Each structure stands twice: as C-alpha cells, then as structure tokens.
Amino acid sequence: MNKVQDFLRKQAEGDLLPWLCQLAASEKFDITIAQVEETALASGLLPARYQRNRQGISVSQQLALFRSWVAIIGCGGLGGYVIEELARLGVGAIIAIDPDIFEEHNLNRQILSTPATLGRPKVKAAALRVAEINPAVTLIPIQAAYLPENGEEILKGANVVVDALDSIPTRLALAQTCAQLDIPMVHGAIGGWYGQVVTQFPGDDTIQRLYSQWVEGKGVEQQLGNPSFTPAVVASIETAEVCKILLGQGETLRNRKLFINLFDMQFEEIFFERHLMAAGE
C-alpha cells in the first residue's frame, strides 16, 4: 500500500483528497474505492467529501467511522434516512435488513421509495442509493426479517444496531438479541407528529421498561399514520446517537428517553434509573 499512499499524498491538496484522485487511485492500482479511502484516512488524508465533517470529526475519527459496521433493522421510514445519513457520514459498512418491497403507501415518507421502486425490495433500493451517494461505503443488503433465531447470524460484526422497526414485540426481541450479543442498540419509534429515541447499552433495560405496559398491537401510529417529517427527525437523532457511540464521545440518550412532539414543538426527557443498581445488584 506504500505506492498507493505515495500516489495519494502527491495528489492531495493539503490534507484533502479530491474525489477524482480517489477514483484515479482505484483505477491505477486496481483496488476498490473503499480500499483507497481506508489507505487515505490511515495516511492522515481526508477524502474531500468529508471536509465539512470537520472540526467535529477529525481524520482519525473519520477512519474509526470508516472501520465501523452498523446494522439497520427496517428500511422504511426511519431506516431509509438512517442509511442515507450514515453513508454520507462515512460509516464504512452498513447492514440493511428488511424483508419488504416498496408499496404505494410508503411514498409519503420513505426516502428510498419512488414510483420506480414500487414492488422492488427495500434493501435493494438501499444498496443502489448508497452506491450512488458514497461508493466508499459497503451496503450489505439482507432481504429477510430479523428474528431471534437469525439475530446472531445477521448482526454478527455490528458495532451498533439501529432499531427502525415498526413492531413493538420485534423491538423487544431485538433488544434481547443485542444484549446477548453485547451490541449497543439505538431505539427509535414514530407515530403521527410524535416520536421517541433511547440508546441502550448491553446490561441496560430501558427499552424493555419503555414498553412494560404493552400488551398487544401497535401504538399511536395505527390511528395517526406517519407524515414525511417525523421519520426524518427521529432518524436523524438516531444517527447522531450512532455517531457518538462509534466515536465514544458526547452524551447519549442512555437511561433517558427523548419524547418528540412536533405538533406542540415540545421535547421531553424521561429519566430511567438503572434498575439493577437501584435494586442493589
């Protein structure tokens, strides 16, 4: 990789590597764009597409993001935006999991859906979109439903799991799987003008307590539907949580739920005491 490094250093403008140089290196040395990107970042060069990530994210942190794997469970309203934002952020590998195809009622909010993608698998649309916007990012499409039985196989290697599901019992199962696999999980849910986000680390039980009153069925989304803007807001908050977990910095929504009310434009925080510790573990 020394030759590649030398080439990139010569092509760089200061410490910024323009996209055309990334392409040229890929062709010249017959390596993938992803390999060029990793070499550049490891050499202290920042692909120019990320220059506005600075100063918030340094070159070494950009490399940490590039070497990260994030699994998104559900590629609908929330998942579509999360995938878009993670790919633009520069997370190197995204595992997209969803069994469904796009239907007409998705068009009001699901960013990966277009009239042309109706009837096509959501994960395929995700792969095409990511290849289009950031070819350095690898999207692994899994057209299957997450189940407790396949959880270990499909979430293997993920540094963070993003809950973009639309089913409460499936979420509760996912929280269990993430705990078993020792993977942090970012929970998001929406309904009408409302949404919520929680970040759960292995050993926490906030998500389980969030739904401790749940008996059956869906939440307010059944009555209120989901407009275009609520998934965008909640997905963006989820992505910010993922970014902080991957970089190990900032304050996450651990042990607290953010309740988002876009109708009255109010944001509420609900604090969850750590159960096990409170009970004298």
Added chain:
Amino acid sequence: MQTTEAFQLHETIQITLKLFATFRIGRFTVASREYAKGTNIAAVIRELLIPEGQIGTIMLNSRHADPDRELNDGDILAIFPLVGGG
C-alpha cells in the same frame, strides 16, 4: 392538636397532571388535581379513562415510574401514549 390529627385522616394531595400526544384529545394538556392520600398512578389513569393498553411511558417528577407507585403531594405526573411505528 386533635383537630389537626382528624384533618390529616382525610388529607388530600395536590398533583399536577400532564398528558401527551393523543391523550390530550378530549382531555387536557396540564391540570392540577386533588386526590386522596394514598392514591396510586393506576387509579389516576383509570379516572382519566385511558385504556391501559395505550399507555407508553409514565413519568413521575421527570423519572420513569410504574403504575403501582403511590403519589405524594406536589408530584408532577406525565403520561405518554405508546409509540411504535418506523
């Protein structure tokens, strides 16, 4: 002294109730209400005619609480509906 003790037997507590999202429809956003001492959260929810299955999070003084929790004078109780879409 005896009158004070007798009064305490019927002591009431003042609670601030906050409802969120769909629970506001036909009810209120914030209200101050009086309850008998010893009233728990579940009793307040029943009085508000909120079906148990629709309850998401219960927050007592900014902290998550379970329905069997007994209320104290001056408590702020907030009730959020279940949100589960994606």
